[in-house]
Amino acid sequence: QITLKESGPTLVKPTQTLTLTCTFSGFSLSTSGVGVGWIRQPPGKALEWLALIYWDADKRYSPSLKSRLTITKDTSKNQVVLTMTNMDPVDTATYYCAHTPSIAIRLDYWGQGNLVTVSS
């Protein structure tokens, strides 16, 4: 079965760079159409899509955050990594990674989430 799990820090300081890793199993990120995306959710607020990488290494970013985000994949390790630079307290959120089986993004499997707090 498909599983995803986020890992990374729970606390970062303002201006620091956040690096999150999504480790998955049950599918290959070299299969046509498949993608892994990142979504975040500030406490008590709605979901916000951040970035996604497809099987062919095509990358998509949220326009409002594009300058701060980088998404990469390591197919051999079954991992997708998201980096976000210049962290601010407003970036405090639970960060999720999720699987989509098609280019028309539908997020059918999600990780458990990684709560990241930005504070000095």
Added chain:
Amino acid sequence: DIQMTQSPSSLSASVGDRVTISCRASQSVSTYLNWYQQKPGKAPKLLIYGASSLQSGVPSRFTGSGSGTDFTLAISSLQPEDFATYYCQQSSIPPPTFGGGTKVEI
């Protein structure tokens, strides 16, 4: 970006009630519309994709309808485990965007 507006933002209902949640897109998304359910402290769960296709394992009391800019998620007979927050998400035009959520409460 396409704006997704859900209504109502919250509703109160009882077990056995029929519940409908609306989602409106700021421009046409055809049928590239998904619905998710999220319970407190948990990741979202995909319920409906392509506006009306039921995700595997999701009970048939959940139905989705609509196309273009107006969509509806209906729960035919609300069960105790259905009390949660529901989100719509469009995948027609990048970037994919979510609605603000509808909280279904007792």
